[in-house]
Amino acid sequence: MKIEAESKMSKARTCSLFNRKSPLALQYTKQGSIPHLIGKENKLLNVALEHFIDLVQPQAQRESPRKEWDRTFHEYLGYSNSTIVATNSDINRLAKDYVKGSSKGIGMSGNGNFKLAVTPKMAAKLLEMTKPDLAILGDPQQAIYSDVININKGVDQPLVLSANQERKAHKRWYDWLDEVAKNTTAPLYACVSGSTPFPIQESAKHIVATLDSRMLGYGIYLPSNCDILNEKVSKEQLDRMNTLWNDNLSSFIANVPAEKPRAVFGIANFKDIVRAVKAGVDIIDNSWLEPVTFAGNFYFILGYAVIASFKHQIDEASHKLPSDKRVKLLSNHAIVLDLNKEQSSTTVDGTSILPTTISVWQKDLEPISPNCQCWTCKRPHSRAYIHHLLCVNDMLAYITLMEHNIYQLENFLQEIRDSIEDGSFDSLANQYLE
Template sequence: MPQAERRERIFDGAVQESKPENEKMKFAVKAWSKSGRARVGLLQLSSSFAQGGPPAKEIEIETPALLLTTRKGLPAFISPDHLSSLPSPDSRLLQFSPMHFMEGPNSNTISTIGGVHQLLGLPDYGFIALPRDSILSLPECSSSNKHGASFETPCGRFLVKPLEYMKMISSMKPDLWVSLADEVHASVTVKRNKASVDRTIRWLDDCISLKSTDGALFGSIVGGSSIEERQHCAQEVAKRNVSGFYLGGFGLGDNVDERSKLLHAVTDLLPKEKPRQVCGLGLPEEVLQGVAAGIDLFDSMYIYHLTLGGFALIFPLDGKCKQVWDSQQIAMGSDGTKINLKATIYRKDTSRIVDGCICYTCQNHTKAYINHLLNVHEMLAQILLEIHNTHHYLCFFRVIREAIREGRFAELRHTFIENRRDYLLAASLGSRVL
């Protein structure tokens, strides 16, 4: 039977048939910035579970959007009962790496349970699977070869081949998934960079031919620091039957000043009606840089690292950084966007992290309490910080979308960056005086 009519693959003895590529996902651009590539879109996810399971779910997420980075399907410090306290539906897209499950239930077990939705008891959330997550599953390009991509994980280093990767994707049944990519550091040689592009395109074809899930496929685009290689990869991937695009290789030694050129070179060649995802752009300035290039989906590894360090986000959501001239703040290294709640100056501070914030943490606890929890190494500190930081960043994305709709995005970006520079300069000068 022709492949166009019916595609079957056998995974561990089970025959599964692929479904139309766009069955689970729809995307439409709703607004553009006045001059530029920034845009507001609507991502719609829908799926029906096996007979006897929960009803079909419908999720609508406005983009640009933040994907909540997870460990084995759940945010590192937020339990399922606290997920509902975050802004909805903004918080209903969860990102995970199949590599996280290599030391847990095997593929057959996860498939029998019904995939990650049923395994985690979160049928009303959308899941996006990708090999790399910038926290616990890092590409190790020196060990990758023509057979598969190598990753450093908490369980050790793994060489993952397309067939093995597709077995994991098939068992986990995510709503969206990213094809296997050979992501390389920006400093690799021209020859190695070209090889990564060739491999990524070939592995995309393998993933398409082995596809046995109705999740929407995002084709990976790599190319290191070469505009030509990234454009070549983008053109090839755009020819394939994919529902969206994943821009890989960022946050791996690339030059921040050169990043805009690389992003624009790729997005200019991609069809406007399909979403774009990127991994490795976490700082507020980097998010604004990605949005300006037309990126729709971002990961939240920045929030995870902030929380681990005991930091809380405080920057005003209008994009204007407050000029705080307090000598103690400067001495503690505040940069105008976050504060370190481990600092002794918060030991007796009974105020909330951010006045007017409606997150669970700010509504119920003070800086002094979180400072205490951090200094006695109580895990509740990370839970409360993760809730606040995630809530604050999700609200930041809402502000970005509103600015695009109202034709103020360029102004928002410029104001945010300029005020950040002014603050850091003032803090630098102040620290010399102290």
């Protein structure tokens, strides 16, 4: 890895990775396909090994099992020019359904919600069969995701592991990782274990001291944050998660080699991206775009600020309403975010929200963002058309929004890369984090 530019006042940097400049976003996929998009060549794809665990575990096979597998991920998915990065688990699944492992296996959820503990031998065999360009392996502990899981259940009680539980979890993870590294030729990044700063520090020191020669980089799973639009999240809960998120990230960065790439999972919004890059992270995940898009959100980015995000709430009850009443119902859930805090009404993270009537889009023939160069806006699909698609819950609504959101995120990362190179990153970061 070659560091090409660094911020003078923070640890933000641009590096040469996969013949591209960092910071980079891993594109979230399901079964290797970007949600709602078909046949789209992408720069950096994240493929979850658990989606393909049936290749090495007959019990996890689907009704039409992939018995004769003689292809790599590149050949199977048809992405000849993309870089495919494998991770243990589906990132979005982790915050909804934690799968316990065994004394020697890491918990994964296969096709058909089949849960099993995957041994090092199984993981190494799967990596040899599929041949990803890189595997970022980690063992996300239950404590990391307990906050968001409990919040969604209406429970406000974080899970705290004892020191003994943390030690056992790290030993299992270290032994698993060591065994996989011995039995695969796949390039590897090692994720450190731990749910609080001190265990993360100890885990990082142990892995770096003993496995560094076999690892091309390092990663970490941070506490799964909640989108700022989640009405179930209180200010106290968000503050707790943000504090733990920052503390764990700092502990990770301080204890892994600066000359090797760093990957972070647990990004939930644009502020998280800025915080991670400012700390010195090179690779982030964009899995949060999938649930955000499926909820009917889309983003505008202008200069240094995300200036607007509109949200449609469509549920089973609203589907049964006449179209005129459905539009009226949806309009009550549309909001605009004002990150410049020019209004008095504030959300739990300090940004302002302004109620708006999305039904005014019924006759608006402008694209989502007139200056956006994504496929959705260039075609252009008008706001009125997308409004209609959302109201009738047509799949094309999510295709158009996913195209737009991915483009906006990539543009944002390009803006970050440019700001690091021209020395203005700290000014950009202050716009988000002040």
